[in-house]
Amino acid sequence: MLTVVAFHLTPGALAGGYLGVDLFFVISGFLITALLLREREKTGRIRLFDFWRRRARRLLPALGILLLACCSAALLVGGNVLVGLGRQVLGAATFSSNWLSIAGEHSYFTESNPELFRNLWSLAVEEQFYLIWPLALLALLFVPKRSIRVGIVAVVAIGSAVAMALLHLPGGDATRVYYGTDTHSFGLAIGAVLALASQRWSTGPLSTPLGWSRWLRAAIPAVGLAAIGALLVLTVIMPADEPFAYRGGLALVSLLTAIAIAGAVLPGSLLGRGLDAQPLRWIGERSYGLYLWHWPVFVIVAASLPNLAPEGTGVWDPGAWAIGGIAFAITVVAAALSYRFVEQPIRRSGFRATFRSWFGGWWESFPRLAAGLVAVCLVAVAGTASVSAIVSDPGETDAQAIIEAGAAAIAPPPAPTTTSGNAPSAPAPTDLPGGDQIYAIGDSVMLASAPQLQLAFPGIAIDATVSRQLSAAPHIVQALKDSGALRPTLLLGLGTNGPIDAAALEQVRDIIGPRHQLILVSVQAPRGWTPGVNATLAVFAQQYRNVELANWRDAIAGNLRLLARDRIHPGDAGGKIYAGTVRDALQRLAELPPVLSANEYGLAPHPL
Template structure:
């Protein structure tokens, strides 16, 4: 994702030809932030800011290249510039697309939803606008797009098209200040637009992915490159070393604080968070690129430089490999373990290293045509070159047709969306036949609802109930898991009143139940399945009790690979243990070990899973009639 001057050594250079120190190390830190955010989001909730660090570096470096070309030749060759950019970016993109799509085809058809659009967006560098048009969400972790991370590459490439055209105009000015002002104005305008869109209630996807609202790091980095273009090349003195070190430490402190505290898609992140991170990144880039700066030499240590040089490939590979590994782990029942993260990280480093050495570097040195000759011409081959050539030929021979097959058979919806749609259509038909309102919640395209979790032990009924609750006595409020189970619920409980919607949390369910109670439509027994889409606080359970009054209550525990699920189920079981007339339906333990009864996301039930869901509710309703529970709210537990 970062851009370096096109030299055989790969070393970043100044406008005068000297090497910029510390930037490879800074790339390593930035890509590390992104990796931790995606692999272990709870550890670094604001790690997505690493992308904005890359934006600043890319704007700074690419403008320094243009200034160097202008200084050396007196002109800017647009076609040569764009050809170099394509040579730098496209080979790795093509390889990642071919290999990842082929692996996704073998792993899960769900991963192929919309893959043709994603591939076109990736190769044409318009992924960010494709995702905006599809209503995708960068911050959603359910049913993620295979090439979601390509949005930033698209934004950078669009900048690379625009910047040289602007340079032809602004570089006609004589002073550095007048050259930098238009670039700085565009950067500030983009930063203000991000805040304005967020304040106006725009979708986070639009704000985050928009080229107009998220390119300020690129333009401000370019403006700084212009302002520093005639900076003295002699090493900084002692005072300069102290200043550089202090500025770098302050910049890293701001970035670290934001990475730990800033919440994804929050109003604060768009209003000032991204902007503050960009200012901090500008300060760090200024400090580490000063000639001979100690902080730049510290960042140039070998491990950081190795990662930094391969950061482009690491960024491209990590996300699709994580999505594929997570899908495989979920299907194998390993979704709650870190297996997917560890495997995807190892594969990312291996694939990025191989791509860098055998694909990216040869194309950068001798061009695509020259690289093809080297790869596939048998003349003067060494044994190692022959092995490399055969391996590349095999990869292309396998992945080209597999990618074509993947595009051809890609489904319109994920299996979880199909499960939801099955229940949704029957619920709408039943409501229509009864003359009632339509059911809530269309499943969003590209976003999948989340169900859920784990359960605690419950006392079994001490005696068989003499009677049973029937469907006509039950009001059920739930999320997409209940929606997907609706056909089986109506079979098990004819006449049950169900209100289920996608992406609904417990507080929303409290509001729904309150409205039913106000209209006098709340039935004698209440069933609630709302633990999938976020934490369940004790306060929300107390509010639920106040809304439903003395009615018996069934809380359905959650089953999903989500970090909040264990706490959700703990709170549900604790609430039930503290109150008579409240029991937990053991959906989680009932469906555990039967991934074939769930959609490929491991969350939403198919018909067999729906039967387990309804059976867990039936068992909980029977438990409500046991002597231990039938005494109701008014009798405290010991």
């Protein structure tokens, strides 16, 4: 879970930190299946209600404390953190957060609304697995051969991974396949496969498990260690916006995790002893609480301390690290207290016995009476505050309001001015092109700026949407060219939502050809990838005569107050600056001297 915490609390520092969720899925699938199989071997049956009761004791106490504490804090902070709170609490209480977000088209990757309990999607997937898998396992155990049982679950894992790959559209929003239990359960299934396959590993002597040779017993932990090394590399180099992540990448992570677990659980494995070291064990025991608390605390801290908001100066942005550090400290304390005083007592003794120990005999001494009254008052106040927070939902964040205003301002593009994708043969005019000569493709920042772009360039065609990545641009531009809707000037405002690849820019330029003008808009966002995006855009613009940079980043740097609280999306005044940077870029292109022929340079061959 530490990789996930680092991924969220230090934006841009660990590109693949989100992979920790997939590691946890595999571990959970393995542990739960192994537990159920051991119970079957020991008692001859699986007590479903006992299993579900144990899961409730493990998960519900910490979740309840989290919801009460963070909803109360959200009420104090107010504003954006209250948006969608009712839906999020409902999803948390019913373990359906992932499907409610999918149904409501709430993107996991959007920066315009950092939902307070967004991280609970994975808990929902886990709980759905806990509900369905024991029933499925009971049916599966009727299959006589263990190899067939393993094969059936392996087919389920493959089917889930294939579904993710087929349903994901490169360059599109990956929320559906990332949140979906059907498309993101392969890790849980792979863990179950390992548990079924390794069911009898621990039955033989430690020196000769399954009669394997000494070489093989040494090789498996070594391969497991190599798998851990590969996982660490992937957490650094595999960002969430890469299509590979959803077309085999996450499945590869799950397989590597299973290999690492196999190397650790083999009887006598030195790798297993190393991973069971006390510091790692302490973190592992509290990993559930660390995961629960880190994201809501981060959102609340960021909203409470707007003066510390990162400026988007890179991975080492001091504001980002300050907010992340404060959130991390609070998270560790909250997770430790929850584990010590709430989770462990209820897990060991159950709800009733724990409550009796807390409140039983409260009348016998004044300290116990005072503690009981304080506890009851705190719960009552937190419950009331949570309900008030849900009722106080403003409906949309300030960034969403700006984006929706921009979306409403976008009219359907006018009819194409040409019948083919070729640019007009006449030379570019010296005056600035009108809006009917410009086609704009962008993300939510361009969408927020759409009204001002329309005022500055009447007739401009704008195709902008939330969470769009640069990787989607080549497909969009190719479709425009094929349909004859491509205009002489292409405005590209992408890069807010993740790192970019210069190869995608090259693809766009190859599609439009050298006779079209291309304007790239730089990025303002408090994210670790922003400097890299802007550097790539600037270098690319310098390479080509028909490419220019609209320097939105520098233009708005001294006027961040004109942006929404996320320091990304401009309002009306910020939108005018955005449009102004585009106008300046067009002016620079218009003032370029015409290209001379070889003869005008005196380089053409003279006739003999």
